[in-house]
Amino acid sequence: xxxxxxxxxxxxxxxxxxxxxxxxxxxxxxxxxxxxxxxxxxxxxxxxxxxxxxxxxxxxxxxxxxxxxxxxxxxxxxxxxxxxxxxxxxxxxxxxxxxxxxxxxxxxxxxxxxxxxxxxxxxxxxxxxxxxxxxxxxxxxxxxxxxxxxxx
Amino acid sequence: xxxxxxxxxxxxxxxxxxxxxxxxxxxxxxxxxxxxxxxxxxxxxxxxxxxxxxxxxxxxxxxxxxxxxxxxxxxxxxxxxxxxxxxxxxxxxxxxxxxxxxxxxxxxxxxxxxxxxxxxxxxxxxxxxxxxxxxxxxxxxxxxxxxxxxxxxxxxxxxxxxxxxxxxxxxxxxxxxxxxxxxxxxxxxxxxxxxxxxxxxxxxxxxxxxxxxxxxxxxxxxxxxxxxxxxxxxxxxxxxxxxxxxxxxxxxxxxxxxxxxxxxxxxxxxxxxxxxxxxxxxxxxxxxxxxxxxxxxxxxxxxxxxxxxxxxxxxxxxxxxxxxxxxxxxxxxxxxxxxxxxxxxxxxxxxxxxxxxxxxxxxxxxxxxxxxxxxxxxxxxxxxxxxxxxxxxxxxxxxxxxxxxxxxxxxxxxxxxxxxxxxxxxxxxxxx
Ligand SMILES: Cc1cc2nc3c(=O)[nH]c(=O)nc-3n(C[C@H](O)[C@H](O)[C@H](O)COP(=O)(O)OP(=O)(O)OC[C@H]3O[C@@H](n4cnc5c(N)ncnc54)[C@H](O)[C@@H]3O)c2cc1C
Ligand SMILES: Cc1cc2nc3c(=O)[nH]c(=O)nc-3n(C[C@H](O)[C@H](O)[C@H](O)COP(=O)(O)O)c2cc1C
Numbered sequence: 001x002x003x004x005x006x007x008x009x010x011x012x013x014x015x016x017x018x019x020x021x022x023x024x025x026x027x028x029x030x031x032x033x034x035x036x037x038x039x040x041x042x043x044x045x046x047x048x049x050x051x052x053x054x055x056x057x058x059x060x061x062x063x064x065x066x067x068x069x070x071x072x073x074x075x076x077x078x079x080x081x082x083x084x085x086x087x088x089x090x091x092x093x094x095x096x097x098x099x100x101x102x103x104x105x106x107x108x109x110x111x112x113x114x115x116x117x118x119x120x121x122x123x124x125x126x127x128x129x130x131x132x133x134x135x136x137x138x139x140x141x142x143x144x145x146x147x148x149x150x151x152x
Numbered sequence: 153x154x155x156x157x158x159x160x161x162x163x164x165x166x167x168x169x170x171x172x173x174x175x176x177x178x179x180x181x182x183x184x185x186x187x188x189x190x191x192x193x194x195x196x197x198x199x200x201x202x203x204x205x206x207x208x209x210x211x212x213x214x215x216x217x218x219x220x221x222x223x224x225x226x227x228x229x230x231x232x233x234x235x236x237x238x239x240x241x242x243x244x245x246x247x248x249x250x251x252x253x254x255x256x257x258x259x260x261x262x263x264x265x266x267x268x269x270x271x272x273x274x275x276x277x278x279x280x281x282x283x284x285x286x287x288x289x290x291x292x293x294x295x296x297x298x299x300x301x302x303x304x305x306x307x308x309x310x311x312x313x314x315x316x317x318x319x320x321x322x323x324x325x326x327x328x329x330x331x332x333x334x335x336x337x338x339x340x341x342x343x344x345x346x347x348x349x350x351x352x353x354x355x356x357x358x359x360x361x362x363x364x365x366x367x368x369x370x371x372x373x374x375x376x377x378x379x380x381x382x383x384x385x386x387x388x389x390x391x392x393x394x395x396x397x398x399x400x401x402x403x404x405x406x407x408x409x410x411x412x413x414x415x416x417x418x419x420x421x422x423x424x425x426x427x428x429x430x431x432x433x434x435x436x437x438x439x440x441x442x443x444x445x446x447x448x449x450x451x452x453x454x455x456x457x458x459x460x461x462x463x464x465x466x467x468x469x470x471x472x473x474x475x476x477x478x479x480x481x482x483x484x485x486x487x488x489x490x491x492x493x494x495x496x497x498x499x500x501x502x503x504x505x506x507x508x509x510x511x512x513x514x515x516x517x518x519x520x521x522x523x524x525x526x527x528x529x530x531x532x533x534x535x536x537x538x539x540x541x542x543x544x545x546x547x548x549x550x551x552x553x554x555x556x557x558x559x560x561x562x563x564x565x566x567x568x569x570x571x572x573x574x575x576x577x578x579x580x581x582x583x584x
Contacts, residue, residue, distance in 0.1 A: 011493075012211075013211075059384075059385075060357065096357070127210045128207040132213055132217075
């Protein structure tokens with residue numbers, strides 16, 4: 001199973017998290033690719049991969065601007081994503097109480113609506129924590145993979 | 153090229169950090185040094201972003217990786233133009249990138265701007281952030297202040313002036329400054345924005361945040377409706393302002409805040425001291441109004457100071473290219489002007505890094521030693537990353553319970569801590 005890490009970022013945290021995650025996946029001898037959502041087309045979504053989305057939040061609960069075209073394509077083209085599997089990690093900031101991590105939640109809702117199937121819980125990173133962003137993502141993903149192997 | 157590529161970045165703010173990220177990724181073998189005149193990295197993230205917005209400052213966690221894991225050198229306490237010339241840096245590094253930001257507050261150019269109670273937002277935000285090179289001393293605001301400017305910085309200033317001391321929990325506000333200001337806080341603030349509500353440059357979230365401060369009554373002298381088909385942000389801004397007007401200040405109103413949209417200053421008046429501000433309506437022919445004020449804060453952006461930038465002549469904003477000369481580039485505010493958030497410097501840096509990489513073949517082939525080529529006495533000044541971490545730890549240790557850190561407002565003290573020379577230096581101070 002190939003793992004494809006897709007990140008949507010404005011200030012760079014999600015990209016760092018994506019790189020750290022990819023490094024740890026590679027260290028486990030798994031095949032992994034990293035893509036910026038701004039240069040990833042919805043037509044590339046395949047059935048034989050696990051997609052790991054890392055996505056921050058801007059505006060009032062919106063996706064970061066680099067991920068907006070991808071989201072808009074999903075909404076307009078409405079591809080049938082049944083059989084596509086993904087995991088979701090949201091970056092946000094609890095300073096924004098009412099819209100905390102909504103960017104990832106919105107993307108998750110859209111993928112589910114189009115028939116894709118999420119593995120594991122949505123992971124969260126709170127910028128107010130000052131924690132190194134990559135570590136949280138790596139720990140979360142280990143949990144996601146455990147779930148995957150348990151259900152096999 | 154056989155010798156490793158050496159790169160100097162001038163300035164360790166967001167732009168310098170972002171371009172170092174991009175260059176490190178594209179050129180893993182290169183030697184990269186980020187120089188800064190201060191003993192601390194991160195530029196305006198430390199000294200511009202408001203002390204009560206710690207989550208915005210947390211981007212430092214991302215930038216720290218450069219120095220901790222990505223083999224980028226920090227060389228603080230080295231000022232280009234004082235400790236080393238731009239020409240020296242260019243002769244020792246293949247590539248030099250200016251990321252020095254813009255620190256000069258833009259002038260309003262209205263009569264009365266020189267009155268003693270007219271303060272610039274850059275100075276105030278540096279003071280509240282304990283900037284080590286800002287002369288200390290709290291300005292006298294009197295009972296009422298007029299803040300001119302409608303962007304996020306003007307709202308930062310407004311918020312800092314109307315918050316109560318207990319509202320600064322978990323911040324790293326300069327407590328000396330806060331205590332002194334707390335002796336005579338203002339009771340009225342007029343916020344004067346040249347644009348209409350629909351076009352104002354402020355972030356609606358920043359406006360909404362004001363409503364959470366207790367004891368403040370908000371009013372707006374102008375209609376707050378915007379067209380139904382206005383852009384999302386305009387609608388959100390109008391909504392945020394509408395909600396501010398509804399805020400119940402509670403049993404005790406400490407401060408009145410009056411918002412003005414579509415007004416521009418004509419003059420600041422007073423006999424030796426600020427007495428009032430005359431405003432004209434920008435979009436219609438309402439008659440000029442005069443607002444009484446004991447002091448004025450200008451927050452209308454930052455600009456190139458018009459002087460020579462270390463032999464390059466007077467710089468102007470350039471949205472097209474980051475190329476200044478062969479091997480010489482610029483990024484961030486010193487390229488685009490004082491517009492935009494931290495994140496916008498990331499895309500800017502990516503574009504400039506692409507330009508740099510496209511030019512690599514045309515670089516001079518001779519080897520350039522990079523940091524090691526600087527005179528020994530200059531390298532002796534440098535505060536490297538490990539030395540900065542000593543200051544970082546000392547700041548956190550010195551923090552009182554309700555603070556994340558206590559910033560040291562003296563450059564000499566920061567350098568002394570960094571170089572482990574605090575004992576000698578305080579002894580020397582006592583000797584003075
Ligand atoms: C008051 C204020 C509040 C802000 N708040 C926010 C916010 O909440 N959120 C947000 O997204 N954006 C905010 N911004 C905008 C953000 O700070 C800028 O977009 C960003 O800092 C610009 O980055 P820069 O690297 O170009 O400049 P800077 O951050 O200014 O960095 C320039 C660095 O260069 C160094 N330097 C200058 N001259 C020399 C020299 N001759 N030799 C060596 N070093 C030198 C300086 O010491 C400094 O460290 C704020 C800006 C201000 C002014
Ligand atoms: C202007 C602005 C608006 C934001 N809005 C939200 C928000 O509504 N909800 C949230 O959870 N985080 C919000 N954030 C926080 C970011 O999502 C958080 O800092 C994240 O770590 C950024 O990741 P990135 O660097 O990958 O873009 C906002 C940040 C900024 C600068």
